[in-house]
Amino acid sequence: MTASNNENVKFSDMKIMGNGSSAGGTFNLVKIMGDAEINGSITCNAFKCMGNTQVRGMVSTGGFNCTGEIQITEGMRSESAKLNGNLRVLGELSAKLITINGELSVGQRMTAEKVKVNGTLSVAADCQCEDMTIRGSLEVDGMLNVEHLQLKMHGSSKAREVGGSKLHVSRGFSVPILNKLITSMEGTFQAGSIEGDELYLEYTIAKIVRGRHVTLGPGCEIGLVEYAEEFKYDPSASVSQVNQIIV
Amino acid sequence: MNEDELISKKELLEWTGISYGQLYRWKRKNLIPEDWFIRKSSYTGQETFFPREKILQRIDRIKNMKDGLSLDELADVFSPSSDDISLGAQKLVERNIVTQTTLHLYEEVQGSQETLAFSDMVCLFVLEKLLQSGEMTQGEGKMLIHLLKEHEEHFASRPCEVVLFRKMGVTSFVLAESMEHIYFDKGVKWVVRMSVTACIEELKMSLNEREE
Numbered sequence: 001m002t003a004s005n006n007e008n009v010k011f012s013d014m015k016i017m018g019n020g021s022s023a024g025g026t027f028n029l030v031k032i033m034g035d036a037e038i039n040g041s042i043t044c045n046a047f048k049c050m051g052n053t054q055v056r057g058m059v060s061t062g063g064f065n066c067t068g069e070i071q072i073t074e075g076m077r078s079e080s081a082k083l084n085g086n087l088r089v090l091g092e093l094s095a096k097l098i099t100i101n102g103e104l105s106v107g108q109r110m111t112a113e114k115v116k117v118n119g120t121l122s123v124a125a126d127c128q129c130e131d132m133t134i135r136g137s138l139e140v141d142g143m144l145n146v147e148h149l150q151l152k153m154h155g156s157s158k159a160r161e162v163g164g165s166k167l168h169v170s171r172g173f174s175v176p177i178l179n180k181l182i183t184s185m186e187g188t189f190q191a192g193s194i195e196g197d198e199l200y201l202e203y204t205i206a207k208i209v210r211g212r213h214v215t216l217g218p219g220c221e222i223g224l225v226e227y228a229e230e231f232k233y234d235p236s237a238s239v240s241q242v243n244q245i246i247v
Numbered sequence: 248m249n250e251d252e253l254i255s256k257k258e259l260l261e262w263t264g265i266s267y268g269q270l271y272r273w274k275r276k277n278l279i280p281e282d283w284f285i286r287k288s289s290y291t292g293q294e295t296f297f298p299r300e301k302i303l304q305r306i307d308r309i310k311n312m313k314d315g316l317s318l319d320e321l322a323d324v325f326s327p328s329s330d331d332i333s334l335g336a337q338k339l340v341e342r343n344i345v346t347q348t349t350l351h352l353y354e355e356v357q358g359s360q361e362t363l364a365f366s367d368m369v370c371l372f373v374l375e376k377l378l379q380s381g382e383m384t385q386g387e388g389k390m391l392i393h394l395l396k397e398h399e400e401h402f403a404s405r406p407c408e409v410v411l412f413r414k415m416g417v418t419s420f421v422l423a424e425s426m427e428h429i430y431f432d433k434g435v436k437w438v439v440r441m442s443v444t445a446c447i448e449e450l451k452m453s454l455n456e457r458e459e
Binding site: 128129130145146147161163164165166192193196197210211212226245 | 257261266267268269270271272274275293
């Protein structure tokens with residue numbers, strides 16, 4: 001293991017191969033292959049990891065690229081974050097571009113510009129971003145504020161509140177016969193309220209849906225729909241109350 | 248807060264003609280502060296309300312300005328934090344942002360500086376507005392400068408208000424984050440109350456305008 005840290009403008013690299021630990025600090029490149037424990041916050045230009053890492057502190061980096069399992073006990077800030085595996089951030093997460101194959105869980109607020117997830121995203125507080133594409137499941141225990149949401153569900157998803165402009169929720173492809181047998185289990189989206197300009201919802205259970213153009217696909221159970229211009233629904237969708245709002 | 252001081256989200260959209268997409272986009276860009284979203288339970292579950300005056304005024308201004316500026320530039324105008332704007336003291340006078348009298352008074356207390364940081368400009372601007380209101384004397388102005396200089400990090404990060412009050416001819420200032428629940432004894436007279444945050448917005452607006 002080599003770990004060095006100096007106060008010069010040009011920071012050195014930190015590489016951990018095999019088993020190792022570090023106290024954190026400021027680096028140019030951090031590269032971990034194997035098992036590492038970092039007992040402190042890390043600031044670096046690039047963070048790469050293959051294996052298992054636990055950071056007891058905060059991570060702020062230019063690029064984050066990991067395969068394996070990482071836990072960060074405080075927040076994380078990065079320009080871009082790429083992950084194959086499992087990332088747990090117990091604090092806030094902010095990044096411009098997030099690409100996940102696997103699982104990401106955030107303990108506090110999450111802010112991003114573009115998010116692409118194959119797998120699971122769960123955020124324990126508010127989540128905001130411009131563009132979000134998810135194939136898998138989504139769980140936001142707060143307000144999800146997103147300009148453009150594309151959610152293809154495999155498994156169940158939920159959010160307390162969703163607001164945005166273009167929201168598209170549908171079921172991902174799966175085995176057709178199995179689907180019929182256990183319909184209630186297979187992918188529904190539960191939300192308190194969903195508000196946006198153009199909404200397409202499938203298999204969604206929500207108390208309130210409000211929008212300009214609202215389209216309900218199969219399997220929706222909505223308490224109240226308020227729409228401004230257009231409302232279409234699948235015969236299998238159940239809606240208790242519909243109001244048109246004149247703007 | 249009173250019921251009629253609040254406006255529901257639905258009413259707001261009907262009233263202003265903006266869409267959900269716009270409202271949420273502006274929220275993401277911090278054009279509308281988080282704490283203006285007030286959640287209350289109603290018969291349909293939770294409803295979101297806003298402080299009526301503030302939100303209507305804010306949306307009006309966003310709509311008027313958004314053609315000239317990008318959303319990020321707009322967010323800058325509304326954020327109370329001090330950016331890396333600095334200007335020569337005389338420039339402010341030339342641009343009619345502050346008067347020579349105000350600047351003299353400020354320099355008497357702080358000494359003359361060649362360039363002013365943004366927080367200094369805010370201080371000058373608040374001073375100018377209060378002097379012009381005719382409610383504050385120059386001597387009291389000096390007190391104000393001391394107060395603002397001492398606590399400049401507070402109004403840079405949070406919405407603040409400054410209040411001038413007198414009792415039996417003795418003047419005091421208060422710089423507060425919230426004046427909602429403050430009660431004084433009988434002899435105290437509120438003379439002026441001014442939002443530092445609003446002053447910052449106004450100052451940024453006038454700085455932006457003249458630059459073009």
